[in-house]
Amino acid sequence: MTPGLLTDRHRYWLLILPALLVMIVFYIWPLVNILGISVTEPEPGLGNYTLLATSHPIQTSFIITFRVAAITTAFCLVLGYIVSYAIYNASQRGVGLMVALVLLPFWISVLIRSFSWIVLLGRSGLVNDALMGMGLIDRPLRLMHNEFGVLIAMVHVMLPFAVLPIMANMKGIDRSFVNAARGLGASEWTAFWQVYFPQTKPGVLSAALLVFVLSLGFYITPALLGGGRVLMISEYITYQIQEFLKWGTGTMLSVTLLVATGVVILAAARFVNLRRAFLERG
Amino acid sequence: MTDTVDQEFRADFVEIAAHRYREGRLSRRGFIAALGALGVLPMMGRGAMAQAKELVIVNWGGTAADVIKEVLGDTYTAATGMPVVIDGSGPSAGKIRAMVESGAVVWDVCDSGPGSAIILGEAGMTQEIDYSVVDKSKVIDGATWKYGVGNYVYSYVLASNPRMLGGNVPQTWEDVWNVKDFPGMRTFRKSVRGMLESATMAMGVAPENVYETLGTQDGIDAAVDKFRQLREHIIVWGSGSDSQNLFLQEEVSMGNIWSTRAHLLKDEMDADSFTVTFNGGVISPGVWVVPKDNPAGTEEAMKFIAFAQDPELQVKWLELIGSGPVNPAAAALVPENLKKWNPSSPENLATQILYNDEWYAKYQISAEEQYVDALIN
Numbered sequence: 074m075t076p077g078l079l080t081d082r083h084r085y086w087l088l089i090l091p092a093l094l095v096m097i098v099f100y101i102w103p104l105v106n107i108l109g110i111s112v113t114e115p116e117p118g119l120g121n122y123t124l125l126a127t128s129h130p131i132q133t134s135f136i137i138t139f140r141v142a143a144i145t146t147a148f149c150l151v152l153g154y155i156v157s158y159a160i161y162n163a164s165q166r167g168v169g170l171m172v173a174l175v176l177l178p179f180w181i182s183v184l185i186r187s188f189s190w191i192v193l194l195g196r197s198g199l200v201n202d203a204l205m206g207m208g209l210i211d212r213p214l215r216l217m218h219n220e221f222g223v224l225i226a227m228v229h230v231m232l233p234f235a236v237l238p239i240m241a242n243m244k245g246i247d248r249s250f251v252n253a254a255r256g257l258g259a260s261e262w263t264a265f266w267q268v269y270f271p272q273t274k275p276g277v278l279s280a281a282l283l284v285f286v287l288s289l290g291f292y293i294t295p296a297l298l299g300g301g302r303v304l305m306i307s308e309y310i311t312y313q314i315q316e317f318l319k320w321g322t323g324t325m326l327s328v329t330l331l332v333a334t335g336v337v338i339l340a341a342a343r344f345v346n347l348r349r350a351f352l353e354r355g
Numbered sequence: 356m357t358d359t360v361d362q363e364f365r366a367d368f369v370e371i372a373a374h375r376y377r378e379g380r381l382s383r384r385g386f387i388a389a390l391g392a393l394g395v396l397p398m399m400g401r402g403a404m405a406q407a408k409e410l411v412i413v414n415w416g417g418t419a420a421d422v423i424k425e426v427l428g429d430t431y432t433a434a435t436g437m438p439v440v441i442d443g444s445g446p447s448a449g450k451i452r453a454m455v456e457s458g459a460v461v462w463d464v465c466d467s468g469p470g471s472a473i474i475l476g477e478a479g480m481t482q483e484i485d486y487s488v489v490d491k492s493k494v495i496d497g498a499t500w501k502y503g504v505g506n507y508v509y510s511y512v513l514a515s516n517p518r519m520l521g522g523n524v525p526q527t528w529e530d531v532w533n534v535k536d537f538p539g540m541r542t543f544r545k546s547v548r549g550m551l552e553s554a555t556m557a558m559g560v561a562p563e564n565v566y567e568t569l570g571t572q573d574g575i576d577a578a579v580d581k582f583r584q585l586r587e588h589i590i591v592w593g594s595g596s597d598s599q600n601l602f603l604q605e606e607v608s609m610g611n612i613w614s615t616r617a618h619l620l621k622d623e624m625d626a627d628s629f630t631v632t633f634n635g636g637v638i639s640p641g642v643w644v645v646p647k648d649n650p651a652g653t654e655e656a657m658k659f660i661a662f663a664q665d666p667e668l669q670v671k672w673l674e675l676i677g678s679g680p681v682n683p684a685a686a687a688l689v690p691e692n693l694k695k696w697n698p699s700s701p702e703n704l705a706t707q708i709l710y711n712d713e714w715y716a717k718y719q720i721s722a723e724e725q726y727v728d729a730l731i732n
Contacts, residue, residue, distance in 0.1 A: 130728035137731065196606050218540070218590045218606065301545050301591020304731045312545075312727070319720070 104331075107324045114321030121325035131309070131326065135333075138305045141220065141295070142288035145227045146235075149284045150277060152228070153235030157276075161243045175236050183230055187297045190226040191217065194298075218300025226294045234287060235280040242276025278345040282338065289334055306330050409438040410651045410659055414466040416443030422675045427663050434662065437655065446644075448475055455480045455647050463649040463656045466506060469498075470712045472642040476502025482645045488657040493664040493682045495699060497709045498640040505640035506663060507678035510698040510707060511549030512636045514617050515609035516602065518628040525609055528557035528635050532581060534588055539608025542601045543582070545591045547722045548715070549637045552708065553611050554581035556635045566711045575722050583729040591730065602629065614698045618677025621696060631696070633703035639710035640681060673697055 111121055124131055160171045178186065193199050194216035201213040216222055246269070254264040292307040299305075304312070306326055313323035338347070412428065414420055420443035428439035444450075446465035452475065454460050467475070475481045481502045491499050498505030513531065516539075517524050525537050531553070543550050555565045555578045568574040582589070590607055592598035598612040602620050605628075617631045643663075645656040663669075669680030670688045679698035680686065686700045694700050698707070 128724075130724060130731060133728065133732050195604050197604060296593075300589075301593070302586065302589070302730055304727065309727075 107327055110320050111324035111328050114324075121321045122329075124322060124325065125329060130304075131322075134304050134306050134309045135329075137220075137303060138289060138330075141223060141227065141303065141305060142285050142291075144224055145231055145288045146281055146285045148224070148228045149231045149235035150281055153232055153239050153280060154273075154277065156232075156236050157239040157243050160240060162248075172240070175233050175240075178230070178233055183293050184297075186230060187226055187294045190222065190229070190298060194222055194225065217298045218302070220299070220303050222298040222300075223295045223303045226298050227288060227291060230294060231284045231288060234283050238280040238283060239273065239276040242273050242279075246272050275345065278341070282341045282345055286334055286337060289330065289337070409440050410655055411440045411442055411461060411463045412466075412659070413442045413444065413446040413462045413464070415445045419443075419676055419678075422672060426668050426671045426675065427659075430668065431659060431662055435658070437651075439659075447471070451475055451644070451646050452478065452480050458648075460646050460648045461650060462646050463651045464659055465644050465646065467503060467642045467644045468712075469500065469503070469640060469642055469710075470716065472500055472503030472644050473712070475644060476500070480647055482647055482649070482653055482656075484643075484645075484660070485653065485657045488654075489661045490664055493666075493684065495640075495681055495683055495704070498642075498681055500642070503642040503644045504660060505681040506643045506660075507641045507669065507672060507681050508638050508699050509641070509678050510614040510633060510636040510638045510703075511544075511552070511611055511710075512614045512617055512631045512633055512698070513553070513609065514602065514612050514620070514629065514631045516605065516607075516624075516628050517630055518625070519605060519608040524630060524632075526632055526634055528553040529559070531609055531611075532557045532585055534585070537609065539588075540590050540606060541585065541588050542590050542592050542598060542607040542610030542612065544598075544611065545593045547719060547726045549639070549710065550582075550611060550726070551575070551578045551722060552637045553635060554578040557581055562635060562706070562708045565708055566714050569714060569718070575718065575725065579722070579725045579729045582726065583732075586730050586732075589730065599623075614679070614696070615677040618673075618696055632706075633698060634706045636698070636703070636707040637710050638679075638698055638704070638707045641678070 112119060114121070125135075156175065160168055160175075191198070195201070196213045196215075198216070200216060201210075204210045205213065216225070250272070251264050251269050254268040255261070259267070290307055291305060292311070295303050295305045296308050299308075307330070310323045310326045310330075313319045313326065341347070410431070412423060414423055420441050424439070424441045428441055431437065431439050442462065446462060446467060448467070448471040451462070451465060451467075451471075454462065472481070476483075483501055484499070484504045486499075489504055494505045495508070498508070513525060513528065515525050519539050520537060523537060525531050525533075530537055531541055543553075551569060552565050555568050555574065556562060558568075558577060558581060560568045569578060590601060592601060592610070592612065595613055595616050598610065599616045599620055601607045601610065602612075603623060614631070614633075614636070617629075620629050621631075643660050645653065645660075649656055664682050666680060666682045666685035666688055669682050669685045670690075672678055673680055673685075673689060673693060673696075677696065679700075680689075681699065683699070683701075686694075686697065689697050689700065697703060
């Protein structure tokens with residue numbers, strides 16, 4: 074076969090092939106197996122999936138997962154929006170430096186960042202020590218080993234994921250619309266709310282989607298800072314497989330989480346142009 | 356640190372693979388492949404070159420491996436001339452079984468647990484203990500089996516930080532559930548092992564009746580409900596080092612932890628900020644098992660086990676890593692300052708109950724489910 078026989082189309086497929094094979098062998102195939110185990114263990118059928126309707130701990134864990142992800146997303150959006158706005162609108166200088174600071178956390182692993190929060194938030198951690206030293210409190214606050222601690226650390230980890238899409242979006246907005254609105258007599262607030270904000274909506278929505286979806290699958294931070302009581306689904310899956318050796322339940326939960334995440338993305342697709350959000354960012 | 360974590364992680368996955376193999380859900384080839392993928396197989400094969408002119412003792416690695424080498428291995432070699440090799444790769448039931456079935460046994464004496472010892476013995480994977488060589492009277496009651504014999508003990512104990520409690524130290528599990536007089540967070544294991552027992556005692560059940568009470572669904576429900584009541588005051592520990600950290604960082608004022616971790620904590624914390632009571636503790640033995648067709652031969656393995664019954668060596672073991680002597684005669688030899696920390700001293704034995712493997716085989720999985728539910732809601 075000579076190269077001449079290959080059309081361009083074929084050649085592009087050949088380029089994709091290695092990556093595709095890796096995906097199939099190391100991702101798709103195991104995933105199919107997972108799906109298989111979830112309907113065959115301990116006996117063939119949908120028995121594992123009925124647990125979703127009957128098992129109290131599983132339902133609670135899903136509720137915790139979605140609640141933590143939702144709250145994290147809300148905080149990340151507010152904080153991320155403010156940061157992005159400050160970078161592109163409030164200050165003209167130091168944009169590069171500020172963007173670099175946003176990206177800085179990516180250099181450090183999530184594990185280390187979560188451990189740092191343990192040092193800060195512990196009963197005799199820096200925050201409690203400082204507050205006690207200043208006489209503001211007379212006994213340590215419970216800042217971690219609960220949902221509060223998990224949320225603090227998750228917002229910290231997820232914040233860059235909110236800032237980046239919003240920032241990319243703001244970068245493309247022409248200030249002259251706001252100036253025009255101001256020139257036509259709109260107050261600063263009206264100009265922001267009616268002219269600027271609507272233009273940033275795509276960025277906000279893709280940030281929300283990104284943060285929410287990533288938060289759903291979070292493992293390390295809740296496991297370290299939750300004190301065992303903020304049991305999100307990914308930790309519960311580990312629990313099922315490692316502690317109880319219940320592969321059927323564990324894989325069923327994995328499939329359910331995957332489907333739930335898919336549903337979130339599909340639902341979001343009604344509001345966000347996914348192609349634009351993920352492929353043409355910046 | 357990383358090394359231990361990795362070791363545990365692997366051990367755990369091998370367990371899982373072995374479990375699936377046992378259940379027949381993983382083919383033999385799949386099992387070997389899984390071990391290979393995890394990098395465990397080379398470790399298992401390491402001793403394959405071993406000549407019969409040495410004795411391979413297998414435990415779970417870490418400090419304990421060094422201690423076995425120093426306390427048992429070197430002394431045994433000095434006494435008998437037989438070289439001893441310590442393999443710290445973790446003799447899980449699955450690995451022992453895979454080794455025996457593949458016909459390439461390279462291990463002589465393995466550190467296992469009562470549950471695994473019984474299962475392995477019944478599956479024909481291990482040898483009967485020769486009680487004409489190994490002395491039954493040198494093992495505490497309840498720690499001898501047909502296919503295994505106790506080698507050391509450890510306990511689930513009530514540890515507390517008197518300084519955080521203003522000197523008011525909890526003496527019973529009822530005290531631990533009394534949050535009014537004993538403030539602060541408590542820590543319990545992320546699994547029911549050794550935990551439901553304390554909740555049951557906190558309900559006022561006498562120690563000797565604990566497993567009887569837990570033998571009914573009502574009993575389990577009641578014990579789990581105790582955790583539901585206490586959960587706002589609970590931080591859960593996953594690994595032994597978690598439990599140690601929670602005390603070191605003064606996150607908790609009391610909790611139910613392993614006596615071996617307590618042994619480390621007593622050296623790491625001020626004398627007035629850490630103490631334990633074995634009152635209401637749950638004591639659990641480690642168990643020597645000998646794989647079928649071990650390279651050094653039955654006789655040599657039994658000789659080693661008998662040698663390790665020496666009370667002085669067992670006391671040495673306690674001093675170094677905190678695991679208690681299984682030989683009752685050792686208690687008298689324990690230095691005065693360590694007596695209080697020895698899980699198998701007569702006074703500590705008197706207040707503890709023996710971990711009941713049969714109960715766990717029967718009820719653990721369903722109880723775990725309820726336990727998680729109680730903690731997270």
